[in-house]
Amino acid sequence: MVDQDIQHWQQANEIYADLTDLSVSEAIAQLHLLPHVDDQVKSLVLSLISAGQQSSHYFDEAADSYRRAIKHSCFEVGQQVGDYRLTQSLDQGGTADVFAAEKIESEVQKPVAIKLFNHPGYLSHLSDRFQIEQKILAGLSHPNIVKLYHGGHSPDGVPYMVMELVEGAxxxxxxxxxxxxxxxxxxxxxxxxxxxxxxxxxxxxxxxxxxxxxxxxxxxxxxxxxxxxxxxxxxxxxxxxxxxxxxxxxxxxxxxxxxxxxxxxxxxxxxxxxxxxxxxxxxxxxxxxxxxxxxxxxxxxxxxxxxxxxxxxxxxxxxxxxxxxxxxxxxxxxxxxxxxxxxxxxxxxxxxxxxSYVYRIRKFAQRRTALFVTSVALVLFALSSLVVFSWQYKKISVEVEKSRQFKQFLLNIFAAAKPEEAQSGAIDARILLAQAAENIDYATFDQAADKSELLDAIAQAYFQLGLYDRANDLWQKAIQQAEGDGSALLGLARIAVINGDAESAQQRLQQFQQSVQETQQAGQSADIWLIESAMVALNGETDKALSLARQAYNYFVANDFIQQQLTAALQVADLLYNASESKQAIEFLEQALKTGAQKLPPTHPRILAIKNNLLDLYNDVGASEQALAISEELTTQIESVFGERHPLLIDTYVATSGTYRATGNMDQATEYVEKAYRLSLKQHGTQSALTARVLNSMGVMAYVRGDLNKAIEDISKAVDMYAESLGENHPDTWEVKTNLAALLNMNHEFKRAIKLLKSVVKSQRQALGPDHKSTIYSQTILARLYGDVGDFDQATPLGESVLNSAKEALGEQHPLTVGSYFTLAKIYQKQDRLSDAIDLITGIVDPSKNRLTEDNERIITAYNTLGDLYMAQEDLKNALIYKEKSWQVAKNLLGDDAIRTLSQQLKYVEILQKNQQFDAAEKHLKIVQDRVQDHGMDDPGLQQMIEQLSKAQQ
Missing domain, CATH: 1.10.510.10 (Transferase(Phosphotransferase) domain 1)
Structure with a gap:
């Protein structure tokens, strides 16, 4: 009898296995169509269908034994899968087994879990789900979702995933x-x-x-x-x-x-x-x-x-x-x-x-006669029609009057303009906006909310033009007209973020959420996510900021809000750039541009903004051809359609200057940055943050051309402009002061540089705290300055302290943490603590520690630094190895003709000469000389290195 029961369970399991890829209704229908199947077996299959994955509640010991006997898994503790050894069985599921594992031949063990597909016989229709899970987990990063590290296949072709181990789960x-x-x-x-x-x-x-x-x-x-x-x-x-x-x-x-x-x-x-x-x-x-x-x-x-x-x-x-x-x-x-x-x-x-009773009555009516439903419907229809008609009539009347008042207001604004001025182009958007802002104080509206709505619209226009003070004033007026105006509160929060005032931004968001709980419109939640993203970015929480921005972006995509989608894309890309993920930012913006171009005109402000950001990013990764192509396209579109008054044109000129500078065409680079400066002076004057930013770029250009005094002069003026327009304690002011301190240090004005940077650090510590990324950056530069002047009593403890703060607050992989490693290594080097310095930089490039990978440009600097350190130790063999690595990585990442690649190749020539390998040195030197000549590069640094190495070669 027991044997017969086991046979029934076995047959039921086989049938159930054949039905698992069907829906419930399909499976039941298929079961009833099966010929020559005993009713008892069908009953057991139905119990399996009903039980689903909770079969332990229904199977007796015989069925359970049978299931263990037919298990397909072939993986065991101690077995090697990829680079890992299985150490413990954690779970055995329907399609996969989960093991704890450790990495083979790794000194630093990070506990992981490996999920292995356990049905080789069913790969054709089950492994797709396994691949889908990998794809999904790879796109998710949340503290309460298990992390995926990577996937792979065993030697037998069985897919697996290496995941975060939930210890003691x-x-x-x-x-x-x-x-x-x-x-x-x-x-x-x-x-x-x-x-x-x-x-x-x-x-x-x-x-x-x-x-x-x-x-x-x-x-x-x-x-x-x-x-x-x-x-x-x-x-x-x-x-x-x-x-x-x-x-x-x-x-x-x-x-x-x-x-x-x-x-x-x-x-x-x-x-x-x-x-x-x-x-x-x-x-x-x-x-x-x-x-x-x-x-x-x-x-x-x-x-x-x-x-x-x-x-x-x-x-x-x-x-x-x-x-x-x-x-x-x-x-x-x-x-x-x-x-x-x-x-x-x-x-x-x-x-x-x-x-509610209404819901209960509706459910009751559904179970009763059509007469009941019809009677109730007629009564409700009669009552509701009367109410709705009255309400709609009143609403239409109000909207008509509102439309008339708005129309008259706009006509009054344009009536102030003279035809001859308009024909000559003397009237621009700012003049009309100023007229509108002035007239609105005297305009009469039936509803205060209507006036508030118009104030908000004018403020939005000022905000788009970057005239934040005017936008701020108008949004304040809008709130006075209609307390709790949601759009105005969001606008004020955005301005607070731009001004670096996270506390005020948070306060405005709280006011917004309190005022619009019942009336919140679609998309406003995502708008809040974007503002919160910018707020937490101010506090150095890049990962959280990126998560919020992506969340907003995905919401806009799902709801087909194309303009908001592009706005969110710009913010995501900025955050990726700040996290030194320029290539990811480029891919993200290229996809956003492709989507936007299908639905918006080529001169739409969002399309132009994305192109402008792509131009900056192409410059950042050394993609000069793409940068020049998009620069030409962008400049043509703005100049031909909008003339020189479009606010993006200045940014485009500055970015184009950077592109030409990167390709060694210094004359063109200087021409474009000077065009940007003239245009900014004309449109914004000397007390503008935009003019200050352009002047900062001019200072960088002067530095690249070897005119250090001119660079210091320009950036000193930029500091004064930033302080005047944004205030002494604005993040942009701090950043340009830090740039100035670095230039002063190069010019051997050490005391002035240290004094300037100490004031920046003091302000940042008070405003942001010692562990904020901006404070960490400034302290890193200050430690380097102390090291350059030989004040190691200050330099060493500050450098070590900043490195520890960066590791704890930002993590080992953060660019600022890596920068702190470089700085401390430089300080050690100046004290002849070469072994300590080598240990630090070797730790950066160690693949097992995952601080810098071969696709990160900063590894070029790391390898080059190691070459210098070994040269200082007179270990020419290792120096040659790392100088060659530095050049090869630069070539792989930036291309053969990039200025930085050629510079690294010349440094490789230098070490070849020191190793008495003159034939190889001459070969590489000739390659660089030909490339500089063929591309017409006018880079003073390259020319100076070529001259020095040519003399040494002779």
Whole structure:
């Protein structure tokens, strides 16, 4: 009898395995069509379908033994996979096994988990999910989502993923049971999970399999959402994934999953609420046979469980709304669900809709006769028609009068202009805006809000022109007219961020959120994310800033808000650039430009702004051809359509100057930066931050041309302009002061340089704190200055302190941390502590420590520095190795003809000469000379090196 039962289970398992790629309805229909299958076996298959991935509740020991016997996994503890050795089995799932692992032959061990696909026989239809999970995890970075390090394939072709190890992992239900968590503690955990999943949603990813075993907590109680194996990418509407038996956990799946209907972010809301309900009540949140009855009893079951087991009314409302069978009646966003749970924790009002009498009557009417429905509908129609007609008539009348008043106001502005002035081009946007701002004080409107709206529009125009003081004044007036004007508050927050005032920006955002809770428009949440991104960037939190900006960008993409999408793209690219990820920034902006060009004209302000930023980025990575091409295109578009008055033209001239400077065409570079300066003086005068920025670029140009005195003169003037227009304690003022200090140091004006930089550091420490990235940067330069003057009592402790602060506050890979390593190494070198200096720089280039990789330009400097240090030790063999590495990396990253590549090649020639390898030195020197001549490069530094090395060669 037992053998027969095992045979039935075996047959049922085989049939179930054949049905796993079908939806519930398809699987049941297919089962009934199978010929010659015993009813008892069909019943067992139905129990497997109903049980889904919770089969342990249904299988007896015989079936369990059978499943172990047919397991496909071939991986064991001790086995090598890629560069890792499996050390412990953590989990054995339906399609993958998870092991703890350690890296082979690595002194520094970072604990990892390896997830290995365990069904080689089913690779054709299951491994796609494995690849999808890799793709999804690679695009997510959140403290509560398990990190993906990289993927690969075993020698047998089995895919695997190397992931963050959740040490001491317990599923959330195990953790709650072990800790005997209260309801409030459970809700706090659910809020963490909700925020993590909301982040995934903002990146257009729906998890689709939220259940307790996919929410883990480590030994420290840190929560991690795991297993995105069946997640869906929302920006791929034709994605072939569908909700199959294998992709279902019946106790937590939303009804639309079981019915194979459309999946959305609300699917995850249902599942997370189901997990929450089970944790609170200790009971299954949904009936076990819901797959077979198509979820007909879900609402009744949930309502009954909530009523009996959840005593708090507000919490009951929240979970009831989150677990509605109709997705449209659930929370719209996971963040909204989390916000209501947070409000419940804080005993604040919630937004969850009530289980009202209106809803109950509607449900009752659906079960009664057509006569009842028709009668009620007629009465409601009659009443509502009267109300709606009256309301619409009043609203239309108000809008007509509002339109008339706006029209008259605009005509009054243009009436002030003389035709001959307009024809001669003497009237520009700023004149008209000034006229509008003046007239609005005397204009009459029926509603204060109408005047506020017009003030906001004029302020927006001033803001776009970069006239922030005028925009600020008008937004202040708008708030006086209509207290709590949301658009004006957001505008003031943006200006506060531009001025580096994070505290005022935060205050304005809080006022905005308080004033528009009920009337917030689509997209305003994403606008807030952008402002918050800029705020946290001011505080040095680059990763968080980038996450918020990407979140806003993804929201705008999902809702097809093209102009906002491009604005967010610019901010994401700026943050990537600040994190020394220029190539990623370029790829991001190129894609944004491609999208924008399909929907906006080529001279749209956002399109022009993206091109201008791309020009800067191309310069940064040495892509001179692309830079010159986009510079020519951009300059032509602006000059031909807008003339010289467009605000971007000055930026374009400055960036073009930088391109010519990078290619060695110094005459053209000087011409463009001088054009920019003349234009900025003409349009903005001497007390403008823009003019100061152009003058700073002129100083850089003078320095490159070897005129250090002219460079100091120009940048000193720029410092005064920044201080006058932005204030002494503005970040831009600090930055240009730091540049000036570096030039003074080169000119041996050490005391003046140190005095200037000490004042900057003092101000930054007071305003930003010692661990802010701007403070760290200035302190690094100051330590270098102390080292250059031989004041090692100051230089060494400051250099060591700054390095420790950078590592702790910014992380080992941050560019400023790497810069601190260089600075301290330089200080050690000046004290003849060469071994200490070599250890520091060797640590930077060590691949296992992942501080600098071969695709980061700063590794050129690192290799070159190591060459210098070994040369100082008279170790010419190692010096030659690292000078050659420096040149080769420069060639790979920047190309053969870049000035920096040629400079590194000349330094390689120098060490070849010192090693008595004159034939090789002559060969390389001739290559550089030919390239400089062929490209007409006029770089003083290169010419001087060539002359010196030519003499040494003779």
């Amino acid at each position: 317990r599923s959330i239900d195990q953790f709650v049971a072990d800790q005997k968590c209260s309801t409030r503690a459970i809700i706090r955990l659910i809020i963490q999970a909700a925020r993590a999943v909301a982040y995934a949603h903002s990146n257009l990813v729906v998890h689709r399999d939220i259940k307790p075993s996919n929410i883990l907590l480590d030994r420290q109680g840190t929560l991690k959402v795991v297993d995105f194996g069946i997640a869906k990418l929302l920006n791929q509407p034709k994605d072939p994934q569908k909700t199959t038996l294998l992709a279902l956990t019946p106790n937590y799946a939303a009804p639309e999953q079981i019915k194979s209907e459309s999946i959305s972010v609300r699917t995850d809301i249902f599942s997370l609420a189901a997990v929450c309900l089970q944790l609170i009540t200790g009971e299954p949140p949904l009936s076990q046979n819901r797959l077979l009855d198509a979820c007909q009893n879900d609402e009744q079951h949930v309502h009954k469980l909530l009523k009996s087991a959840v005593k708090d009314t507000d919490l009951r409302k929240i979970l009831y709304q989150a677990m509605q069978s109709d997705p449209n009646r659930r929370y719209r966003h996971m963040d909204s669900f989390a916000d209501d749970l947070q409000a419940w924790i804080e005993r604040r009002p919630i937004t969850a809709s009530r289980d």
